[in-house]
Amino acid sequence: MPTDNDPFEIVVCYGTACFARGNSENLxxxxxxxxxxxxxxxxxxxxxxxxxxxxxxxNVKIRGKLHxxxxxxxxxxxxxxxxxxxxxxxGAA
Numbered sequence: 151m152p153t154d155n156d157p158f159e160i161v162v163c164y165g166t167a168c169f170a171r172g173n174s175e176n177l178x179x180x181x182x183x184x185x186x187x188x189x190x191x192x193x194x195x196x197x198x199x200x201x202x203x204x205x206x207x208x209n210v211k212i213r214g215k216l217h218x219x220x221x222x223x224x225x226x227x228x229x230x231x232x233x234x235x236x237x238x239x240x241g242a243a
Contacts (some may be wrong), residue, residue, distance in 0.1 A: 157192040157193060157194065158192070158193050158194070158212070158213045159193065159194045159195075159196060159211075159213070160180060160193055160194070160195050160210065160211070160212050161196050161197065161198050161210065161211040162176060162177050162180065162195070162196070162197045162198075162210055163197070163198060163199075163200065163201045163208065163209040163210065164198060164200075165199055165200030165204060165207070165209075166200075166229065167200075167204040167205075167207050168200075168201075168204065168207035168208040168209050169208070171207050171208045172208040172220065172221055172222070173207070173208040173209075173210065173220070175222050176208060176210060176220055176221075176222060176225050177197070179225060180195050180225075181195065181224055187228075190196070195218055201216065203216070203218065206218035206219060207219070207232045208220050209226065210220075210228075212228055212229070215227075218233075223243075229232060230242075
C-alpha cells in the first residue's frame, strides 16, 4: 500500500472548460511548487486533454482519484494530507 512519502502523479485536465475555469491557475501553482528551491516533492506532474467531465471541472487527478471543482484554495487542502505543504509563497507563478 502506498504511503504519503511514495512518489505519486498529479494529472491536470487541459480541456478547454477545465482550463478556463481554473486549471490554468492550478497548473501554475503546481509548477511553481515543483520548481521551487528546496522542494522535496516526490510527484510527477502531467496533463491530459479532456477527461470527459467538463461540467464538474476544473478536474485534477491526484494519486488516481479524480477531484472535481478544484480551486487554488482546495488544491492546497487536497495536497496537504499527501505530505506536501503548499504555502502562500507557492501561490502564483
